[in-house]
Amino acid sequence: MLRISKLTDYGIVLLARFAAAPRDAQLSAREMAEASALPLPVVSKMLKELASAGLLESLRGAKGGYRLVRVPEAITVAEIVRALEGPIALMECTAGPGHCEQEARCTVQEPWHRINRAVNDALSRVTLADLARPLVAKPLLGIENSAAPASHPNN
Amino acid sequence: MLRISKLTDYGIVLLARFAAAPRDAQLSAREMAEASALPLPVVSKMLKELASAGLLESLRGAKGGYRLVRVPEAITVAEIVRALEGPIALMECTAGPGHCEQEARCTVQEPWHRINRAVNDALSRVTLADLARPLVAKPLLGIENSAAPASHPNN
């Protein structure tokens, strides 16, 4: 269904919560789990991954927890997705040369790369800071297009 | 990995081949399989699905085959993906209300919808006709952005 995995989604929501908290706030897995109404093991797992990806910094021991390494404005959704799911590649070939053995014969590679780039850009234009204040005043520039809101049939 | 399934990819490649053939050309599963160097069962399966999705018209019997229902210019990649994988929904909630039970508490829905729309738009802007002539002279308007080609770290 062309979707981001549920776990990645959790990860992003968790990060958004860090971004919404006071700057440099330190939060434990337990706190996050309670706040998000998600099972602790899941939250724990995701926070670990985010830490090992370098997006969160971990503080061990009692009174430990996690903290954002960078300011929310400097972390893009694209980056988070890449950290949790690997390269943003809609199809094999866009992950780099050598991934698809049809490479030579394939006639649609170039358009695919374009599409992939467009998706990448869309994800790159939204930062954690944008997610932290979802009732945005200023529209997310470059994402909004001129089509009417209702004119997007999704299925 | 945020990717389109391999089968869907096949489907798109097959459709592109139809688009590249003379207008209204009729091609059989066997021919397509040979031309694409893909196993016949797979090609057959995808063509069936594309036909039942209404993108191809099937002609049964000896000398049968498939044919594009619409002109390539009128078929978008978004449409094909939706036909083969269902709604283009990066995360549960963007597939419509009621899909995610976190709906009430979730703070990032609105930005997600924006992102999803952007991806949708990107896929909607490329038509089968664009895929059929991949060595494009004119750039695919609206997809290209100003960033330098090399400045797209994918991983």
Added chain:
DNA sequence: ATTTACGGCACTGAATTGGTCCGATATGGT
């Protein structure tokens, strides 16, 4: 009638996903 080709479906093995659990280690407090 025979051959060619689609239609529908069932089925399989493999990989991925979503989620749990555990022992080890680090830290703060008493």
Added chain:
DNA sequence: ACCATATCGGACCAATTCAGTGCCGTAAAT
């Protein structure tokens, strides 16, 4: 010193999805 609280790094598992195959029925051309 000891204990409670946390993260760390795994392994682990069930359920789903993915990718691919096969079969039987039906339609059309010769």
